[in-house]
Amino acid sequence: MRFNPRLLASARHIVVFTGAGVSAESGIATFRDKLTGLWERFDPAELASAEGFRRDPALIWGWYEMRRSGIAQAQPNPAHLAIAELAQRVPKLTLVTQNVDDLHERAGSADVLHLHGRLDAARCFDCARPAGAVLELPEGAGDGKRIEPPLCSACGGPLRPGVVWFGENLPEQALSQAFLAAANCDLLLSIGTSGVVQPAAMIPGVALEAGARVVHINPQVTGAGHAREFALAGKAGELLPQLLREAFG
Numbered sequence: 001m002r003f004n005p006r007l008l009a010s011a012r013h014i015v016v017f018t019g020a021g022v023s024a025e026s027g028i029a030t031f032r033d034k035l036t037g038l039w040e041r042f043d044p045a046e047l048a049s050a051e052g053f054r055r056d057p058a059l060i061w062g063w064y065e066m067r068r069s070g071i072a073q074a075q076p077n078p079a080h081l082a083i084a085e086l087a088q089r090v091p092k093l094t095l096v097t098q099n100v101d102d103l104h105e106r107a108g109s110a111d112v113l114h115l116h117g118r119l120d121a122a123r124c125f126d127c128a129r130p131a132g133a134v135l136e137l138p139e140g141a142g143d144g145k146r147i148e149p150p151l152c153s154a155c156g157g158p159l160r161p162g163v164v165w166f167g168e169n170l171p172e173q174a175l176s177q178a179f180l181a182a183a184n185c186d187l188l189l190s191i192g193t194s195g196v197v198q199p200a201a202m203i204p205g206v207a208l209e210a211g212a213r214v215v216h217i218n219p220q221v222t223g224a225g226h227a228r229e230f231a232l233a234g235k236a237g238e239l240l241p242q243l244l245r246e247a248f249g
């Protein structure tokens, strides 16, 4: 069955759940897309784990500074903008993202729940104290070379990026707010995620079980298994503005 865009306009509480695909059209690499995905080209065990950081902090810090530099140069795309606009048009919208970039915020979205942290929220690897202000990007950060991490002003330990690494817990408050919103929404849009990384990947299922409609927007999506589940195959930056036009005229 085709998803009726008017359901966006009549929804009481929409949850928008995003993954790397929502930032793809801003030029930010996803993780698992063939050839271009970060985890197709780099080893997550080395670059996204506390063990990897302990082994070689400068390699890891340099790699994340390269990603932060790419994000700083990128601009929000029509998908980010459409999501921010949607929040203005419906009674309630909760935006939950797995992304560590700030493109939703720069598109105008507020109170974004970042389940996997934020690249620019550095904290001490040893004592966990936040670095405070966003650090200035060092010269040549975009090159991906080794960069020694700055040191914590409290304990002298190395700073680490504010992202969740494999084997680490998700930020508790963001996670519980996301699950609560999913359990109480009437429509969930799952946009640009492969849906394989737990526990975030459970969120659309929570909404579905609670009686909501779930719409997947992804060029790779081919089908949907449940009567209240819809798959729209295409790019978020094209489909979302179109859906909004159809929903709100």
Ligand code: OAD
Binding pocket: 018, 019, 020, 021, 022, 024, 025, 030, 031, 032, 033, 037, 098, 099, 100, 116, 163, 164, 165, 166, 191, 192, 193, 194, 195, 196, 197, 217, 218, 219, 220, 221, 234, 235, 236, 237
């Ligand atoms: P993935 O790289 O696993 O999936 C990205 C999805 O976006 C794929 O299903 C693509 O088909 C889809 N996609 C690509 N271009 C798109 C576009 N223009 N519009 C819509 N969809 C598009 O990324 P995530 O699902 O976000 O974890 O990955 C989940 C987590 O795995 C990430 O948050 C990260 C990674 O390890 C941490 O950093 C902790």
